[in-house]
Amino acid sequence: MVKYILKRIFYAILTILCIATITFALMKALPGDPFHNEKMKPELRQALLQKYGLDLPVSQQYFKYMNNLVHGDLGLSYKYVNRPVSQVIKNSFPKSFALGWRAMVYSSIFGILFGVIAALKHQKAPDYIIIFISIVGVSVPSIVMGPLLAYYFGVNLGWLPVTVDGTQISMLLPSFTLGLSTLAFVSRLMRSTTLEVLGQDYIQTAKSKGLPTSKIVWRHVVRNAIMPVISVLGPSFAAIITGSIVIENVFAVSGLGGYFVSTITDQDYSMTMGITLFYAVLIITAILLVDIAYGLVDPRLKITSKGSE
């Protein structure tokens, strides 16, 4: 088990180094340099290049970049003077996180619930309704769902606020839209794993022992069926993080995702790269943690890893 965890951590660090290197290479591959301007005086240009460390040879720049990265310094914005990337992240990420955790919690809880209900009522009305919801959730992209919900509930009916001002109710629409695809995905997966578990012999045994249905469902079915769902929570987290880039733009949240899009339109590439790197590290860490937790929780994995040693 320890060996497995160490191996996973090693790979995660390797991946992050890879991404950082790719990011650096891409920054260097961008056409032109950020301070290319014909009207600019050569001395001024030189001073700017020096300030951003762009006058050094590429190999030295790389090591400096990596060194800064290890110390949590993601560099400065090329567009706005003296605005460090890490400062922007520190200011705007909490707002994104406020939406993200809500979306994550509601979509996994309801997804699991829907999946179990659909499987228990297999090929009956609730099953078909939940299948329909999950297909729609997968097929209607958030860039469509967001504006439509905002228009219908926010403008037409006037029930919910369209922009996020920090209150609980204003987070309802964006978090709902953000978690919809995860909800669909989780409920689909939970449905199929529950169906699989329901066909197992031990469920038959539990039934013939005369256990009440609620006990069978909670003690035997859900506990066994939930395992594969836990393992996809990491990738779901990634989906919610990238999804928030769109959602924050639609609902005018001043979070990191919304800021990220504006850096692309501003062509503030050092900022874009820095935020991308931050996202990547965040997602990789989340996937790593989920996988380790999964390994710790699932008894089957423990047995097989012992057997192989």
Place this chain on the structure above:
Amino acid sequence: MDKIEKDQFQHVGKNLEAAQSIKRPSMSYLQDAFRRLKKNKPSIISFWILVILIIMAIAGPIISVKLYGHTYRTQTLSLKDQTFMLSNQRSLKLSSNSVFSYDRYRPNLRKTKLEFKKVELKEQPGKLAFIIGDKSEESYQGDQKEYRIEVKTNSTDNWDSIIGKLNAESERILKDDPDFRGVAFKKSGSNITIETEGIKKFNSRYWLGTDDLGRDLFTRLWEGSRVSFMIAIISVLFTVLFGVVYGGISGYVGGRADTIMMRFIEILMVIPDMLYIMLLSIVLTRGIVTITLVLAFTSWMHTAILVRGEVLRLKHSEYVLASQTLGANAKRVIFRHLIPNCMGPIIVNMTMMIPRMIFAEAFLSFIGLGVPAPYASLGVLVNDGAKIFYQYPHLLIIPSIVLCLIMLAFNILGDGLRDSLDPKLRK
């Protein structure tokens, strides 16, 4: 019960010909799968929806060029923001009101109809005036006339008499100038509806209306679908091509090569694909080709893993051994024997990947890294529509419907294909 004697039986002999004859046509794996797919109604419906959408994506732009000369980039600024219905109703504005109070006030899109909710009369003499028509409204009316209806009320008036006065005033203006076309005042319950009259007709020149730059939505919609389909299908083809080669080699060769190739994929897979799609799109020049390549480059790993698994499962089969014994080299065994035998999962994988590609393209366009401006794609159209959604909902809703239909149809078809290509489910 009687005893059965041996002489009661008669030997009929063997009919060798009948025993050998094949009563039913033999079925290949794919034929069988197709037969099962045909029984799955939602899949077949999705299939035909996709066929229709693809035909429209090819034919739509051609139709509108041939009929009206619209292309995805021709602009007629004076004809912007039309919907699929045209009317010559005039717009309406409340210019002064000291007669009634109201709770909510709702104009429709072009302000040809005003609704006042929960109105209450004020008990005092007052003045009520509306301005009808607008001097800047050329695109709908064809003229630039402005009229004013004004009535004065006194404290004895009730709703009926006020509406009577307003209607009489509007008739009077209509008699002077038939171009006015009339206004209708109605009261139902505590709501008042005021609508200008005119002729509504189908927009025969711009079937789905125009966008904010006066470009035909019908043309742009199908042109955009074509671009989206093209990006998705070509990138999926590239993905599958690369994934099959990579996975096939990795699975067939095995050993250390397999381990290294799979480790490489594992590292690539941990990187969230959306992020490096974005990184690559920033660095490369924007365009349809770039997006296709970037999407293909970032999603072949799943196919490779899938193909590797299938190849590992199949590579110890008898037909592979036979082929090897007859002297076939690795290339021949992989591409002539192994790959054709794992076509089923590959096809399902392709079908499920197309909607993901379309979504990825829409996502890129939404954040401004997609298909560059005058070109259209579904993502571009949805993004443009979302910006002016409150004023002109049709610009968002129509492309969204097509986008959702494509994704829905591919997802349902993929589900159906997976069920019908799975030999375990054969009945």
